[in-house]
Amino acid sequence: MNMLGKVISLMGAIVFAFTLGVIGGSAHADESRVIAIVNGMLLDGYEANPIHDSVVIIKGNKILQAGHKSDVKIPKGAHIIDASGKTVMPGLIDLHGHLELLGHGNYKEYYKFINGTSRLDEMRRIASRQLLRAGVTSFVDLGSTPGILKTKKDINEGKIPGPRLIVSGPWITRLPVNIVPAEMAHVVSSTKEARMKTIENIEAGYDIIKAWEGLTQADYNAIVEEAHKRGVKVHAHLYHPDKIDMALNAGVDVLQHMGSAKNPPYSQELLSRVAHSHKPVIQTVAHRIWIYPATVAFPARLQDSRLKETLPKKLYEEFQRSFKNFHRKPYFRNVELEIKNAKIASRQFIEAGALIGVGTDGGSPMNFHTESMWREMGALVDSGMSPIAVLSAATKTNGEVLGKMKLLGGKRQLGTIEPGMLADIIIVDGDPRYSMSILNKPDLVIKDGVPWYTADNETPLLKKIGRKF
Ligand SMILES: [Zn+2]
Incomplete structure (x- = not known):
């Protein structure tokens, strides 16, 4: 691409971003943005025991890492979502x-x-x-x-x-x-x-x-x-x-x-x-x-x-x-x-x-x-x-x-919380293994790396990185 092409393409990107801004933000997460969901009980989608005191790292719309806090390093500059007392599981x-x-x-x-x-x-x-x-x-x-x-x-x-x-x-x-x-x-x-x-x-x-x-x-x-x-x-x-x-x-x-x-x-x-x-x-x-x-x-x-x-x-x-x-x-x-x-x-x-x-x-x-x-x-x-x-x-x-x-893509990209999967995650208040009704009103829904929140759980962080529904 020549210089003029680059400029036009950059302008296109700006116009595109602006258009998305007008309609309320992108459907997809910023590719370089990092979110860390910390302290929750992680049910990763497998029929396995939960991981307590977990950390899940999301980069863009993908899951980068997921495990016990001693095994996962939180990158500098990550936006921290605290899931203490809650369950973190796939959407x-x-x-x-x-x-x-x-x-x-x-x-x-x-x-x-x-x-x-x-x-x-x-x-x-x-x-x-x-x-x-x-x-x-x-x-x-x-x-x-x-x-x-x-x-x-x-x-x-x-x-x-x-x-x-x-x-x-x-x-x-x-x-x-x-x-x-x-x-x-x-x-x-x-x-x-x-x-x-x-x-x-x-x-x-x-x-x-x-x-x-x-x-x-x-x-x-x-x-x-x-x-x-x-x-x-x-x-x-x-x-x-x-x-x-x-x-x-x-x-x-x-x-x-x-x-x-x-x-x-x-x-x-x-x-x-x-x-x-x-x-x-x-x-x-x-x-x-x-x-x-x-x-x-x-x-x-x-x-x-x-x-x-x-x-x-x-x-x-x-x-x-x-x-x-x-x-x-x-x-x-x-x-x-x-x-x-x-x-x-x-x-x-x-x-x-x-x-x-x-x-x-x-x-x-x-x-x-x-x-x-x-x-x-x-x-x-x-x-x-x-x-x-x-x-x-x-x-x-x-x-x-x-x-x-x-x-x-002909291969599974959804349904578990592990590296490489699309970041579709919900955070719920309690343990759904004891009653599925715990899933009734999730605290937070993350789809494709974008957190969605209601007026009830709005925080300055969610206002900045999420979208309201
Ligand atoms: Zn039907």
């Missing part, structure tokens, strides 16, 4: 949710109230903020309208707070869905069409493919074939044993919903096949089945202050209206049977030794992004996993699932 990864839904009691009435698709950009922004505040630093969206690509871009450019998004866009199905906008699904009537829509989605820029309902063996085969040819992973929505067999035959990458009790318990043969396939099982077991009794026991959870804070007043009131007599809502039609089945089904995959990841179906009725992760994690503990195994599943295992994607 949570949700492998199944819906950014366009916020937990309203009835899908049809929700879309009617927000006037179809016209306010979905605003809804996605609200959900993104709720998720990041809940410590979710990466989020897989499995079903949305095409507008989600804009939200993803806005988050990446630092225009709005939100987790790192991995999105499927419209799902592929043979079964029409009339309760969500038509743009959310590609309803196909032939294998040829399923193949075409798979290619179309990938070319439109979606990261993954979601195979939904009513598909044939040939459909699954075609979808997986086209997706894999282009280095894209396929997530399948699965309940019935026959469909699970088809999905495994075709080589689907991630098995969604299995164990969440829409059907009776599975046969040992199928469980063994799933476990041996080593394909991640994302149960989404808390939605309906854990959330329903939790709401019967404590209806006040529907008026959580974070909902009031993040939803416009009229929308909040509409949500409250939608929760009246929630036991009569179509979504909870079979909930008693599902609760009974889930007691067995959710344990089955765990006991069979399947690879368990964590996803929430967040956004479904009464399943708010503000708390869906810890509720799902608590449900997995209730179903027989040890708390440390669940913590590791929601971070390291989920990071491995994402790491297999070409998009993220």
